Amino acid sequence: MHNKSVAELSRELESGKISSVELTRQFLGRLKKEDEQLNSFITITEEQALADAHAADEQRAAGKATLWTGVPFAHKDIFCTNGVSTTCGSKMLANFVPPYDATVTENFRKAGAVCLGKTNMDEFAMGSSTESSYFGATTNPWGLSQGEKRVPGGSSGGSAAAVAARLVPAATATDTGGSIRQPAALCGVTGLKPTYGRVSRYGMIAFASSLDQGGTMARTAEDNALMLNVMAGFDPKDSTSIDRDVPDYTATLTEPLKGLRIGLPKEYFTGNLSAAMEEQVRGAIREYEKLGATVKEVSLPHADLAIAAYYVIAPAEASANLSRFDGARYGYRCEDPKDLLDMYTRTRAEGFGTEVKRRILVGTYALSAGYFDAYYLKAQKVRRLIQQDFINAFKEVDVLMSPTTPSPAFIQGEKTSDPVTMYLEDVFTIAINLAGIPAMSVPAGFVDGLPVGLQIIGDYFSEARLLNAAHQFQQVTDWHQREPQ
Ligand SMILES: NC(=O)C[C@H](N)C(=O)O
Numbered sequence: 285m286h287n288k289s290v291a292e293l294s295r296e297l298e299s300g301k302i303s304s305v306e307l308t309r310q311f312l313g314r315l316k317k318e319d320e321q322l323n324s325f326i327t328i329t330e331e332q333a334l335a336d337a338h339a340a341d342e343q344r345a346a347g348k349a350t351l352w353t354g355v356p357f358a359h360k361d362i363f364c365t366n367g368v369s370t371t372c373g374s375k376m377l378a379n380f381v382p383p384y385d386a387t388v389t390e391n392f393r394k395a396g397a398v399c400l401g402k403t404n405m406d407e408f409a410m411g412s413s414t415e416s417s418y419f420g421a422t423t424n425p426w427g428l429s430q431g432e433k434r435v436p437g438g439s440s441g442g443s444a445a446a447v448a449a450r451l452v453p454a455a456t457a458t459d460t461g462g463s464i465r466q467p468a469a470l471c472g473v474t475g476l477k478p479t480y481g482r483v484s485r486y487g488m489i490a491f492a493s494s495l496d497q498g499g500t501m502a503r504t505a506e507d508n509a510l511m512l513n514v515m516a517g518f519d520p521k522d523s524t525s526i527d528r529d530v531p532d533y534t535a536t537l538t539e540p541l542k543g544l545r546i547g548l549p550k551e552y553f554t555g556n557l558s559a560a561m562e563e564q565v566r567g568a569i570r571e572y573e574k575l576g577a578t579v580k581e582v583s584l585p586h587a588d589l590a591i592a593a594y595y596v597i598a599p600a601e602a603s604a605n606l607s608r609f610d611g612a613r614y615g616y617r618c619e620d621p622k623d624l625l626d627m628y629t630r631t632r633a634e635g636f637g638t639e640v641k642r643r644i645l646v647g648t649y650a651l652s653a654g655y656f657d658a659y660y661l662k663a664q665k666v667r668r669l670i671q672q673d674f675i676n677a678f679k680e681v682d683v684l685m686s687p688t689t690p691s692p693a694f695i696q697g698e699k700t701s702d703p704v705t706m707y708l709e710d711v712f713t714i715a716i717n718l719a720g721i722p723a724m725s726v727p728a729g730f731v732d733g734l735p736v737g738l739q740i741i742g743d744y745f746s747e748a749r750l751l752n753a754a755h756q757f758q759q760v761t762d763w764h765q766r767e768p769q
Contacts (some may be wrong), residue, residue, distance in 0.1 A: 285310055286450040287767070290355055290507040293453060297344065297354045304344070304354025308337035308398050315400060315451045321428070324436070324446040326361045326419045327369050328401040336398045344394055345403055352514060353396035358455040360443050363389050363498070364487040372489045373405040373417040373439075376609045376616045376635035386487025387519045388456060388498050395514045403455055404442030407637045408606065409463055409491045412709035414441025415700055416639045424448040424471055425768035426734050434693040434734070437467030437709070443501045444471035448768060458488060460495045461715030463592055463687075465705035465725035466503055469688035469737025472727045474754060474764055475501040476508045479745050480720035481526035484519035485510075492601035494593045495594075495717045500734070503764050505726065505754035509533035512571035512747060528745065536748045537755040542576030544753065546601045547681030550588035552712050556690045564729030564736040565687045568757070572685070576642045576758055582680060584673040586719060588667045590715035591707055596650050596663035597718070602640075602649030609635060642703065671719040678743040683753060686712050688725040688737030712739060722747050727763035735763070 285307060288296065298303050312330055319325050333356070340354030363728075364370050364382035366389070385393065392399065406416045413435035414422040422441045425448050427434035436445040440457035444467035447455055457464040459477035467477030476499050483498040489678030490496060496596045500511035513534065518527040546569065553562060569579060611617035611631030618634050627710045636644070650659040665678050677684060690711060699706045716723045721744055728738035 286314055286455065289504050290357070290453045290502060290510050293355050294351050298349070304337040304340040304398060305334065306655055307354065308333050308356055308400070309398060310429070311452065312548050318449055318451055319538065322423050322425060322445050322449055323420050324404055324422050324442040324451060325358070325730070326371055326373070326402045326404050326442070329368055329399060332368065333398050333400050340396050340398060342549050350396060351510060352392070354398060356394070356398045356400050356452055356671070357491045358403050358438055358443065358446060358452045359389060359707070360455065360457050361405055362458055362489045362692055363456060364489070365389050365399070365402065368402065370402065370489070371419070372409070373407040373419065374636065374640070375418040378616065379616050382487070384487060387484035387521060388515055389487065391514050400452055403440070403446055405432065406439035406441070408489070408640050409439040409458060409460055410602070410639045410643055411438045412462065412706050413465055413699065415440040415696060416637055418637060421696055422673045423696070426472060426693060428735060433696045435470065435700040437470035437693065439463040440501065441467045444468055444475070445471055447471070447473045447501055447503060449480060450767065453508050454500070456511070456515070458496060458498050459717065460598060461492050461717050462710035463715050463735065464499045464501060465688050465723060465739060468725040472510055472735030472766060473501055473503050474505055474724065474726050474762070475499065476512065476724045476747065476748050476750065477716070477722060478512065478516065479722045481524050482722070482747065484517070484522040484525050486519055486521040490605040492598040493605060494601060495598060496715070505751050505758055506534065506537060507726070509537060509751045531748050533748050533751055536752050539752050540576065541572065541753060541756050544572070544577040544683065545681040546572055546577050546579045547582035547677055547684045548579060549584045549587065549677070549684055549686055551584050552686035555707070555711070557687055558691055558731070560731045561687055561691060561736055564731060567584065567736055568728035568738045569685055571757060571760055575760065580681065582677045582684065584677060584715065586666065586669045587671050587715060590670055590718060591711060593663040593666040593670065593718060594714045595646070595707060596659050598668065599643040599647030600650045600660050602648070603644045603651065606640070606644055622733040639703065669719045671716050672713060674719045674721055683749065684741040686739045687762035688712060688739040692731050692736060707742055716741055720744070722750060724750045726757060729763055
């Protein structure tokens with residue numbers, strides 16, 4: 285059963301071949317065994333999962349089952365879960381049990397899905413390797429057969445590794461600068477970052493509020509569509525959520541791609557992209573041509589400014605968002621504070637890890653009175669130019685395609701001593717967040733036995749088109765079905 289997709293598992297449950305309790309037991313058994321090696325979960329909620337599975341079976345017996353009823357999945361540990369530990373990968377929240385559900389959590393609960401637990405992540409979603417988690421690094425299931433411990437990408441590395449290793453068929457994730465797409469690429473799974481505002485951020489622990497977006501991770505595009513059907517929609521509790529109709533994302537999956545106009549941003553096919561990676565991505569694009577798409581080169585002239593702009597804006601927003609973690613209300617508090625100031629300073633010094641502290645310092649500096657115009661304001665202007673590049677490109681083409689990452693999964697520890705090399709993991713993904721548009725990563729081949737991701741980028745609210753393009757590609761390729769040993 286562990287190899288089946290959400291769509292297939294749903295059909296198995298519907299046919300009565302297996303109950304949700306049986307299915308949940310199978311997945312939990314596998315998860316507890318295999319995850320000793322991978323550390324893709326921070327919390328496994330066995331008791332709650334079995335109770336939910338029972339409830340799902342009753343629901344089905346009463347003739348009230350829907351597609352997700354009784355299907356197991358997991359949440360990234362950034363989504364608040366009522367009564368269940370939510371750590372965001374940090375010591376700061378190691379003891380935090382939210383008294384409420386995120387809207388995304390609530391939506392899956394209402395759909396009857398069975399959450400097996402919370403997946404590992406970089407601390408407060410800051411990172412590209414899931415090595416900065418207070419709960420230890422996650423290992424990529426790919427590479428293990430060669431005796432190598434490679435990173436799964438990040439920050440949603442736990443979700444990506446768990447889906448790749450068949451510990452769950454699907455998991456939620458979030459993406460601020462690449463955190464869904466980069467781990468999806470490195471683990472050989474399919475991930476979608478929706479348009480900013482498409483999925484509610486209520487109860488999703490904030491990193492950089494103008495960039496953060498919840499999204500989906502599964503092995504097939506179809507399952508991503510099934511997840512987005514549950515997650516997307518207006519939420520009055522999130523002031524940046526957009527009130528706009530949600531289509532059935534599965535309805536257009538099988539539309540033919542004949543006439544689809546694909547643009548290849550020339551700035552995304554240079555620099556540190558290896559020849560072997562480029563060959564895999566170009567091979568995938570040739571498949572699209574066989575499916576009737578046309579391909580032309582386009583330009584995103586401000587592409588090389590994206591990382592610099594992001595690493596001003598994201599830390600600036602993080603420094604403001606993370607000021608709430610001060611030991612006063614919830615989360616970690618230092619032992620025996622002398623006075624209020626001592627409590628604030630020691631709580632924050634002891635509760636946050638190195639990368640989080642680095643970003644709080646950078647962000648605070650960029651926002652300080654004398655430097656605001658030189659850094660933050662300038663970065664916002666650059667952000668507007670980057671957005672305009674995409675708007676211009678979408679006047680000529682329907683989607684853009686590129687590699688998701690410049691290289692496949694790297695060895696653990698390889699980039700931890702130099703933050704800038706880690707930041708460069710996001711060269712092809714970060715501009716998309718600055719513009720607020722949707723993008724996917726789809727398995728598109730292998731280099732040295734490691735998965736390669738194809739990034740498909742679309743105009744605002746074109747999730748259905750991206751899912752359609754990914755699904756049709758997955759009908760003629762089997763990269764997404766390959767299983768790590
Ligand atoms: N949160 C993300 O999207 C990850 C990105 N690599 C960052 O460290 O900011």
